Amino acid sequence: MVKTLLEAFNKAxxxxxxxxxxxxxxLKNTFDHLDGEIDSDIYxxxxxxxxxxxxxxxxxxxxxxxxxxxxxxxxxxALRLWCDEKGSKKVAYHPLCHLEIHEQDGLxxxxxxxxxxxxxxxxxxxxxxxxxxxxxxxxxxLELPQREIGGQLPAxxxxxxxxxxxxxxxxxxxxxxxxxxxxxxxxxxTAAEVCSLFDSVYVSFYKGIGGIAGAILAGEExxxxxxxxxxxxxxxxxxxxxxYILNADLAFDERLPKMEQYYQAAVELAGMYNNxxxxxxxxxxxxxxxxxxVHAAMPKEKLEQILIALYEETGIGLTGxxxxxxxxxxxxxxxxxxxYAAIPKDRLRQAFELLHEKVKQTLI
Amino acid sequence: MVKTLLEAFNKAxxxxxxxxxxxxxxLKNTFDHLDGEIDSDIYxxxxxxxxxxxxxxxxxxxxxxxxxxxxxxxxxxALRLWCDEKGSKKVAYHPLCHLEIHEQDGLxxxxxxxxxxxxxxxxxxxxxxxxxxxxxxxxxxLELPQREIGGQLPAxxxxxxxxxxxxxxxxxxxxxxxxxxxxxxxxxxTAAEVCSLFDSVYVSFYKGIGGIAGAILAGEExxxxxxxxxxxxxxxxxxxxxxYILNADLAFDERLPKMEQYYQAAVELAGMYNNxxxxxxxxxxxxxxxxxxVHAAMPKEKLEQILIALYEETGIGLTGxxxxxxxxxxxxxxxxxxxYAAIPKDRLRQAFELLHEKVKQTLI
Numbered sequence: 001m002v003k004t005l006l007e008a009f010n011k012a013x014x015x016x017x018x019x020x021x022x023x024x025x026x027l028k029n030t031f032d033h034l035d036g037e038i039d040s041d042i043y044x045x046x047x048x049x050x051x052x053x054x055x056x057x058x059x060x061x062x063x064x065x066x067x068x069x070x071x072x073x074x075x076x077x078a079l080r081l082w083c084d085e086k087g088s089k090k091v092a093y094h095p096l097c098h099l100e101i102h103e104q105d106g107l108x109x110x111x112x113x114x115x116x117x118x119x120x121x122x123x124x125x126x127x128x129x130x131x132x133x134x135x136x137x138x139x140x141x142l143e144l145p146q147r148e149i150g151g152q153l154p155a156x157x158x159x160x161x162x163x164x165x166x167x168x169x170x171x172x173x174x175x176x177x178x179x180x181x182x183x184x185x186x187x188x189x190t191a192a193e194v195c196s197l198f199d200s201v202y203v204s205f206y207k208g209i210g211g212i213a214g215a216i217l218a219g220e221e222x223x224x225x226x227x228x229x230x231x232x233x234x235x236x237x238x239x240x241x242x243x244y245i246l247n248a249d250l251a252f253d254e255r256l257p258k259m260e261q262y263y264q265a266a267v268e269l270a271g272m273y274n275n276x277x278x279x280x281x282x283x284x285x286x287x288x289x290x291x292x293x294v295h296a297a298m299p300k301e302k303l304e305q306i307l308i309a310l311y312e313e314t315g316i317g318l319t320g321x322x323x324x325x326x327x328x329x330x331x332x333x334x335x336x337x338x339x340y341a342a343i344p345k346d347r348l349r350q351a352f353e354l355l356h357e358k359v360k361q362t363l364i
Numbered sequence: 365m366v367k368t369l370l371e372a373f374n375k376a377x378x379x380x381x382x383x384x385x386x387x388x389x390x391l392k393n394t395f396d397h398l399d400g401e402i403d404s405d406i407y408x409x410x411x412x413x414x415x416x417x418x419x420x421x422x423x424x425x426x427x428x429x430x431x432x433x434x435x436x437x438x439x440x441x442a443l444r445l446w447c448d449e450k451g452s453k454k455v456a457y458h459p460l461c462h463l464e465i466h467e468q469d470g471l472x473x474x475x476x477x478x479x480x481x482x483x484x485x486x487x488x489x490x491x492x493x494x495x496x497x498x499x500x501x502x503x504x505x506l507e508l509p510q511r512e513i514g515g516q517l518p519a520x521x522x523x524x525x526x527x528x529x530x531x532x533x534x535x536x537x538x539x540x541x542x543x544x545x546x547x548x549x550x551x552x553x554t555a556a557e558v559c560s561l562f563d564s565v566y567v568s569f570y571k572g573i574g575g576i577a578g579a580i581l582a583g584e585e586x587x588x589x590x591x592x593x594x595x596x597x598x599x600x601x602x603x604x605x606x607x608y609i610l611n612a613d614l615a616f617d618e619r620l621p622k623m624e625q626y627y628q629a630a631v632e633l634a635g636m637y638n639n640x641x642x643x644x645x646x647x648x649x650x651x652x653x654x655x656x657x658v659h660a661a662m663p664k665e666k667l668e669q670i671l672i673a674l675y676e677e678t679g680i681g682l683t684g685x686x687x688x689x690x691x692x693x694x695x696x697x698x699x700x701x702x703x704y705a706a707i708p709k710d711r712l713r714q715a716f717e718l719l720h721e722k723v724k725q726t727l728i
Contacts, residue, residue: 025400027607036389040576069433073599106597110474206603212404213602233470234598235437238577239570243391243607 005320008308012317014347016269019210019255019337026212030247040240044228048242052249053216060201061192062218066227067245069236071178071204072103074217075141077230078200080111081223082139082172092116092133093141094125096148098176110234124154127161140166143176144194145183147333150283150293156187163197173197178204182289185260199223205248208262208290209255210337214244258338262290265336272352277359283331290336294319298362300330306358316343316351369684372672376681378711380633383574383619383701390576394611404604408592412606416613417580424565425556426582430591431609433600435542435568436467438581439505441594442564444475445587446503446536456480456497457505458489460512462540474598488518491525504530507540508558509547511697514647514657520551527561537561542568546653549624563587569612572626572654573619574701578608622702626654629700636716641723646698654700658683662726664694670722680707680715 009015020026041049049067057065068074076099079091093099095117099107107113116135119125124146142162145151154162166173175198180191187194195201200219205211217227231237266287273282279297296303300322311317319332373379384390405413413431421429432438440463443455457463459481463471471477480499483489488510506526509515518526530537539562544555551558559565564583569575581591595601630651637646643661660667664686675681683696 022404022406022604023400024395024398024402024404024606024610026404028395028398028400031388031392031395034388034392036387036392038388040386040388040390042386068599070599070602072596072601076599103599104593104596106599109597212607213604229468232436232468233473235432235434235440235467235470235600236598237436238434240386240577242388243576246388 005304005308005322008311009317009320012311013315014343015317015320015339016343016348017319017334017336018339020339026210027243027247030250034246038242038246040242041245043239044231044237048245052245055249056203056216057218059191060195060203060216060218061190062195062201062220064221064224065216065218066224066231067241068215068217068231069213069238069241069244071098071176071202071215072106073231073234073236074202074215074227075099075174075176076103076107076111077227077234078174078202078217078219079107079113079139079141080230081226082174082200083111083113085172086138086170088136088138090114090116090135090137091139091141092118092130092135092137094119094143094146095121096146097141097143098147098178099141101148122149124149124152125162126154127158127165130162130165137171139172139174141174141176142198143178145179145289145291147179147291151179151287151289151291152284153183153186153288156189159197172199174199175201177201179207179289179291181256181259182208182262182291185263186288205244205251207335208259208337209248209251211248211251212244214241214248255338259290261341262336263287265340266290266292266334269334269336269340272348275352275356277352277356278363279359280355292334293331294334295325295329295331297329298359299328300324302362303330306355306362310351310355310358314347314351314354316348318351369668369672369686372675373681373684376675377679378707379681379684379703380707380712381683381698381700382703384703390574391607391611394614398610402606402610405606405609407603408595408601412609416609419613420567420580421582423555424559424567424580424582425554426559426565426584428585428588429580429582430588430595431605432579432581432595433577433602433605433608435462435540435566435579436470437595437598437600438566438579438591439463439538439540440467440471440475441591441598442538442566442581442583443471443477443503443505444594445590446538446564447475447477449536450502450534452500452502454478454480454499454501455503455505456482456494456499456501458483458507458510459485460510461505461507462511462542463505465512486513488513488516489526490518491522491529494526494529501535503536503538505538505540506562507542509543509653509655511543511655515543515651515653515655516648517547517550517652520553523561536563538563539565541565543571543653543655545620545623546572546626546655549627550652569608569615571699572623572701573612573615575612575615576608578605578612619702623654625705626700627651629704630654630656630698633698633700633704636712639716639720641716641720642727643723644719656698657695658698659689659693659695661693662723663692664688666726667694670719670726674715674719674722678711678715678718680712682715682719
């Protein structure tokens with residue numbers, strides 16, 4: 001007897017979201033085909049790390065790039081460097097920025113940086129917000145797409161206008177590009193084109209790229225060389241980062257060409273959610289990347305019951321994790337990856353018909 | 365034509381120090397025999413990380429343990445926690461402590477902790493030093509063995525007296541046990557016995573244990589649970605640390621029983637260095653762990669020339685890295701591991717006879 005939604009999801013014949021299980025096989029698939037004689041990187045030096053940094057710098061259109069064990073570390077350091085350069089302790093970002101809600105206040109506790117929260121929790125930062133800001137900040141961080149509101153994006157023209165404003169005002173612009181690759185099909189831009197609007201850029205390797213862990217911070221050489229000093233201070237300058245780097249390199253080559261496919265999958269799947277199931281909506285209605293949120297006008301526990309039954313009857317697993325959204329509502333995040341292409345479309349449609357039925361019965 | 369000492373060392377048929385090359389094969393050897401279905405740890409949770417933490421806590425005789433990507437991160441956090449508990453910004457450690465000379469001042473820059481430097485650079489911290497300290501410190505860090513002076517150790521009775529003094533004075537005692545396993549044969553104690561003298565303990569997995577990277581911080585549950593919050597703040601709470609953990613676990617089981625062997629190898633090899641080669645001495649004269657330093661009364665460049673020629677003539681590689689020690693002298697660190705047992709003793713003795721000759725000719 002299945003007890004939790006996660007267990008039911010893990011047992012489903014066709015899990016819809018993600019690339020696959022996060023298990024040891026991911027690492028084995030990388031290293032089974034690699035030569036054992038490849039030397040480890042040593043404290044940030046050596047061919048393994050330097051080659052990958054060079055490759056990522058070129059891809060992002062920046063002079064230099066540094067591999068970090070985590071984005072948490074890379075982004076705090078980026079903001080610290082811009083603050084130190086300006087002699088300020090203020091930066092600005094969205095109220096649901098990763099640094100504000102997922103990092104145990106590392107930015108404040110370790111770097112004593114005071115964030116100015118721009119925009120409301122339920123919408124994107126606009127040019128207006130940036131223009132109206134009264135505080136004298138060192139850096140503005142923009143997250144593209146804004147994950148915690150379903151992966152929304154500003155119009156590219158607005159992004160350009162924000163960048164131009166910041167440049168004119170001497171405000172550094174930092175990109176939280178944890179999901180940068182995933183938005184390129186919608187914008188119809190190269191990574192380098194988007195990054196050219198920013199002074200510094202962080203990208204991740206375990207979201208759309210599907211690697212084990214790791215991040216890149218890119219910018220001018222003077223910026224990245226300083227970031228290495230802070231990487232050492234944070235305890236991130238490990239003697240060997242190659243388990244992440246070699247995997248990230250392979251996963252990058254494998255999945256970068258599939259970003260258009262993941263994006264189209266998200267558009268298609270969101271369409272199925274938005275097909276008249278009462279109380280169920282997606283945010284955004286039409287995805288602009290491989291992700292969106294599903295919002296339900298019922299409590300988490302009720303939705304879990306429905307989905308557990310659905311998975312058992314159809315073999316289709318829609319999510320493993322639902323969050324309470326207050327006032328008797330709930331939501332979950334959907335990120336499309338490799339798995340979606342393998343799902344028989346008729347079975348997926350049947351599952352959504354059954355979801356429609358089950359939600360209707362619940363609401364009666 | 366060999367150009368650098370490191371190249372010559374890497375080409376030598378019998379490198380004397382270390383376990384082996386730091387290359388991708390180390391990781392392959394671990395994962396070739398592991399089941400691909402093992403689930404990744406997820407942000408510090410899951411069987412892989414929890415089981416290993418439990419195992420290490422038991423080994424160290426502490427209630428709880430946390431896996432960290434690096435000792436740099438683990439130790440800064442340990443000292444920060446003791447400082448916060450006491451409401452002080454002062455700790456004490458040796459002038460050649462890792463935190464003082466190898467971490468780009470992370471402790472000062474990120475945590476604003478002011479270290480009191482005890483003892484002189486060329487000797488161990490004594491009970492006298494601790495007793496005479498005027499500052500009101502939160503924590504004393506002791507590194508066993510004291511790496512930067514060749515891996516020296518206080519008498520166990522002195523260690524016990526320092527611990528008793530700290531306990532009486534309300535000073536927390538933290539163990540930098542990067543090489544803790546390596547000193548157990550000399551002390552004739554278990555890890556838990558040594559650790560019982562300390563309030564918190566850090567151990568490493570890529571020195572004597574020969575793993576890829578990683579560290580454990582152990583102590584009371586209230587301490588380690590706080591350390592996880594700071595691990596997140598530092599950017600060390602990676603989604604997946606299993607590449608290091610599973611390797612560390614295997615390397616721990618494989619090499620822990622060999623610490624006596626590595627220690628005896630160090631004693632034997634130091635004896636060969638101390639066999640009347642003019643201007644060459646080891647520190648300590650008789651090692652108390654698997655390590656010692658070799659000091660030479662000649663400049664680094666001259667010693668490099670001698671050793672490059674020695675490696676080429678004998679196939680024996682003694683070190684890959686010599687450091688300048690000022691005033692026309694030089695030194696290098698020697699750490700014994702798996703490699704030593706494979707070296708034919710007659711060839712090793714011949715190499716030392718030739719070293720004797722070459723040094724004599726140089727000094728003439």
